[in-house]
Amino acid sequence: MANRRDPMGIGLAVLNRIASSPIVDKLKLRASTEKAVYRGAKGGFRVAGAAGRTFKRVKGSGKPTRLSKTGDSGVFDLTPTEDQQMIVGVIKEFAAEVLRPGALVAETSNDTPKEVLAQTSEFGLTLLNIPEALGGLSEDRSAVTGVLVAEALAEGDMGQAVACLAPAAVATAISLWGSDEQQQTYLPAFAGDDIPTSALAVSEPRVLFDPFELQTKAERTANGLRINGVKSAVVRGAEAELFVVAVDLDGSPTLVLIESSTKGVSIEADPSMGLRAAGLSRLVLEDVDVEAGAVLGDGSADDYRECIRLSRLAWSGLALGTSRAVLDYVSDYVKTREAFGEPISHRQAVAFMVADIAIELEGMRLTTLKAASRAEQGMDFSREVALARRLTAEYGMKIGTDGVQLLGGHGFVKEHPVERWYRDLRAVGLMEGAVLV
Structure with a gap:
């Protein structure tokens, strides 16, 4: 189809974002990046356009945009595509030159430096699972690419990798299951240059936690939902602007969108044995009132x-x-x-x-x-x-x-x-x- 992105377009789009950014000079990646962009342009690949940020509530006007399934080639082949090799190659170099040397400092400070987070935003990590129509990079699911990116980042340092990937988790959740209104309201921010700090909060601070038996409860009220509970291991919770929170609603586990400015939301320290660079914290929800439309998608x-x-x-x-x-x-x-x-x-x-x-x-x-x-x-x-x-x-x-x-x-x-x-x-x-x- 004419409006479908060439499968190689994602790799070139990511590399083009990096090549136009001053971070490559700081990371000493200029030569390899320009070489990769040259090879990509030579092959006739297209570049995704940047989208501006907007965070005001937008009413949906139709069905949500979903990513398509990837076709089955019928061949069992684990060799990464040239597209994936481009992305992973740059991220591996970044992990080796930035994440690995800075790991001890990040762990000691219990946080990933903001400069590092700003640099990873240039890689378009939040865009991999946002549809092209909403400012993302693809029309197809990219779970394999996501795994390869996580693997490459963690080869440098897992704690910093988690911090870098946390906003992408929220963007992916809204993309995969959010309503049209939720997508139009939040996804443009994740496709922009100033990506909001955000977190997917599922875990709870109790022994033998089961994600399908939640103690964080959401009760229906006349105006929407009232939520009470505590979430643990929330990535960079103290700085997060948006949370996707797992709650028990009507006896069924459900995902709910909660903005950090909502009354009743507070953050506590949550010291951990590992992943210290991820800045893990506890999200405390006390009589937090949200609209019924805060349920992610249809709450399936x-x-x-x-x-x-x-x-x-x-x-x-x-x-x-x-x-x-x-x-x-x-x-x-x-x-x-x-x-x-x-x-x-x-x-x-x-x-x-x-x-x-x-x-x-x-x-x-x-x-x-x-x-x-x-x-x-x-x-x-x-x-x-x-x-x-x-x-x-x-x-x-x-x-x-x-x-x-x-x-x-x-x-x-x-x-x-x-x-x-x-x-x-x-x-x-x-x-x-x-x-x-």
């Missing part, structure tokens, strides 16, 4: 289930990136660390442990990408995402533990980043919400 139970699955898929992608960082780090370490006159990699027990990490990572990645592929094709992916969640949670923790073990005493000190990766990986099996693909 199927939409909520899909949200949880796509969130778990995003966490699986983050686990892949951090696990890859562990593997690369320990592989180099055991080759250079000597004991009794030879590298410790010559010892069979050490070599086998590193090999196991590589094997486990490969299994995690295959399962996660399969789940993402089925998701973007509109196929049932409940089984695949359950497997991906199980493998990344279990083996992610094992990889973190083995990474610390392989470094011996060095694995316990902050001089080496493996102890931080170990703590971050333990979040994969516990976190709900926060990120979305």
Whole structure:
């Protein structure tokens, strides 16, 4: 169709945004970016136009705009498209040159620097799942691209990656399930230059939390809904302008949009073992009154289930990136660390442990990408995402533990980043919400 974006257009659109921004000079990415843009332009790709920001309420005039399903090629091929390679290549370089060196400072301050967040907005992360008609980059679902982006960012630092991806989670939720009015009201802001800080709040501060058994309650009133409850692990909650909150409404889990300026909304500290750079906090809701139209879309139970699955898929992608960082780090370490006159990699027990990490990572990645592929094709992916969640949670923790073990005493000190990766990986099996693909 004439108005459909060429599949290569997304990569060029992202690269064009970066090439026109001064951040590339700060990040020393100018040469590689211009080279990629040249190659893209040479192939005849189109560039998405920027959209201005507006946050005032807009009445809907029709059906919401939805992303199309990606067609099934009939071929099982996990090779990223050239489009995906463009995006991931730049983000990997950014993660290596900015996120990795700044990880210790970000963790110490319990926040990701605003300069870093401003830089990642240039990559168009919030645009990947916004329809082109609403200022986004695509007309098709991009769950696989989302997983690859999460993996690339987490290879630098998972905590900062979560902070960078949090606004995209809200934009994706509104895009996938929001009403026409909600899309027209909020999505232009996420497609603009000044992206609002926002968070998807699902988790609650209690033992054995089940996202389908919520204690945050929404009661119907004459004017809409009244919400009471506490949400935990809310990314950068103290600065968020907009929340998508999971609540129990009429006995069914439902997503609700709440603006931070609403009376009764307050934020508390929520110190965590890992993901400290994500600035996790608690969202306290005390008699918060919202309109009935604040329910995301039609409040479908199927939409909520899909949200949880796509969130778990995003966490699986983050686990892949951090696990890859562990593997690369320990592989180099055991080759250079000597004991009794030879590298410790010559010892069979050490070599086998590193090999196991590589094997486990490969299994995690295959399962996660399969789940993402089925998701973007509109196929049932409940089984695949359950497997991906199980493998990344279990083996992610094992990889973190083995990474610390392989470094011996060095694995316990902050001089080496493996102890931080170990703590971050333990979040994969516990976190709900926060990120979305």
